[in-house]
């Protein structure tokens with residue numbers, strides 16, 4: 001049996017200089033999180049209070065659901081609201097009443113702020129409090145901002161989860177130690193992790209957000225939480241204000257990340273290293289074998305990350321350590337040193353890190369680095385492809401199931417596929433000439 005030897009953590013990139021930039025940025029806004037969150041909390045509804053642009057973004061990114069009742073919509077702020085002719089609060093109350101009359105299945109309603117609602121200073125927290133008085137206990141009404149002003153697209157999930165933390169029921173100090181897994185995960189991945197924890201003998205495990213808004217996990221001083229996503233700064237702060245404590249770990253991407261993430265929980269719950277090894281060995285070995293074929297494709301290839309999802313540092317660690325890729329620049333919108341510490345310790349010392357963006361300067365660095373593949377947002381991908389670069393859309397890495405052992409090879413394939421496609425195009429062009 002293959003023992004899961006704890007990986008050696010040295011200082012890696014912890015003290016490496018970080019290039020900080022504050023200039024023009026090319027990222028999606030926080031509304032984008034609705035696309036994966038509406039699938040997760042199955043009795044929730046996301047009502048964006050925004051413009052036709054916001055409606056168009058959500059509709060085109062999430063796709064039109066034909067067979068199911070949608071779980072998101074946009075209350076359009078029109079010219080009358082913007083000009084102050086109509087009372088936007090009255091209009092909003094009318095929309096919410098009509099929606100909740102028609103959809104008794106909705107048990108949690110999020111009023112999601114946008115750039116236009118911020119510009120007209122529509123106070124959605126007061127609207128949520130006002131409407132809650134009318135609709136509680138049947139429907140809980142919360143609010144958060146998904147505005148694109150000064151945020152990046154994964155911050156929508158962070159703001160949404162943080163808004164739910166005050167609702168979590170409290171456990172008392174005598175309650176047994178429990179584990180909370182924090183961050184939206186596809187159900188299939190959540191089920192895999194739940195099986196691993198059960199096999200390790202860790203029974204008190206809860207996932208946040210839950211699949212049903214009525215099944216909110218309890219929280220208290222005996223709650224230990226593991227972050228499943230690296231972009232949950234505000235949520236983490238809110239959880240700690242309710243007494244929970246963070247378990248530092250790398251994020252569960254790839255075999256190493258998943259093993260160390262599970263180990264962080266196993267150590268707190270007193271699982272012996274023998275049990276840990278025997279429970280994780282089959283999955284580790286299967287995942288390592290599945291990674292082999294992608295290693296041939298990716299080894300030695302040079303990759304450049306534009307800052308977009310905040311997944312960049314954990315993904316760079318996985319690609320460098322488990323697949324042998326070379327990191328040219330690893331950009332991240334925000335660098336949370338505490339949450340990222342274990343990841344930074346595992347990155348090659350010479351990695352160029354950057355935080356924030358000045359897009360034109362970064363494009364120049366990217367062109368100079370001549371990477372084999374560039375990870376970036378949709379707005380940059382097409383122009384870079386036209387210049388001959390191979391690109392990977394960052395947003396796809398958030399939509400796809402990529403956490404855990406079983407998805408390690410799928411995650412590697414997301415990077416291998418564009419390179420293979422580029423090779424095929426090049427071979428075809430050669431044959432035609």
Ligand code: SF4
Pocket residue numbers: 029030031050051053054055057113114115116146147148149
């Ligand atoms: S919230 Fe702002 S950035 Fe996002 S779609 Fe609406 S207007 Fe555009």
